[in-house]
Amino acid sequence: MIRVLIADDETMMRAGARAILSADPEIEVVAEASDGREAVELVLRHRPDVALLDVQMPHLDGLDASSAILRSGVGTAVIIFTTFGKDDYISRALSEGASGFLLKSGDPRDLIAGVRAVADGAAYLSPEAAHHVIRGMSSGRTARGTAARERVGRLSAREQEVLALLGQGLANAQIARRLRLVEGTVKTHVSSILTRLGVDNRVQAAIIAHEAGLLDRVE
Incomplete structure (x- = not known):
């Protein structure tokens, strides 16, 4: 069972998200919050698998709440859920560790797919958000590509294969099937990749994979 917290200052939005997620028998909404501060407190109390956070909330906005949750070490993954698709919101959320x-x-199907993917250890961007990220990477890819390729060059050949698939948004189990590895071995590779790239999470590693052109090699 995937345990989820929903944080949004609008009652109808919380109810709508709950209704969508409740359609999946493997997802349980364990708590709801109406502001960012309450969201952090409830995450610490309930330790859900996923926290679904709106950006604009009173007392503590979703981005600051996300940072507090990720720093707490409880292991809850964060999805930012908002009406705003601004590049700076997306960039900040991902750079600070949101999944x-x-x-x-x-x-609405993106909501269920996103919660499932993030709970399984993968990253998930809605098609609209992915467009923003890809556009941002494309605008500065030449400058960042060289640096990204240098960082990726520190990885072993197998780690580069894992990173390329991670960059496609695949979860550990999917990567294991593609490369015919034990899932535990993939987890070890992912941990090593994050350390050697000097990043905090899979999304940041995936962005480096894009910038380095690793996805161009994936068949």
Whole structure:
């Protein structure tokens, strides 16, 4: 069972998200919060697998709440869920360790898919958010590509294969199947990749994989 916390200052939005997630028998909404401060407190109390956070909330906005949750060490993954698709929101959320970014205007199926993917250790961006990220990477890819390739060059050949698949958004179990490895071995590779790249999470590693052109090699 995937345990989820929903934080949004609008009662109807919380109810809508709960209704969508409740359609999946393997997802349980264990708590709801109406502001960022309450969201952090409830995460510490309930330790859900995933926290779904709106950006604009009173007392503590979703981005600051996300940072507090990720720093707490409880192991809860964060998805930012908002009406705003601004590049700076997306960039900040991902750079600070959020595992997903969803727009409220998107397909309701993205919400379930996102929660499932993030709970399984993968990253998830809605199609609209992915467009923003790819556009941002494309605008400065030449400058950042050289640095990214240097960082990726420190990895072993196998780690580069794992990183390329991680960059596609695959979870550990999916990577294990593609490379015919034991899932535990993939977890070890992912941990090593994050350390050697000097990043905090899979999303940041995936961005480096894109910038280095690793996904161009994936068949």
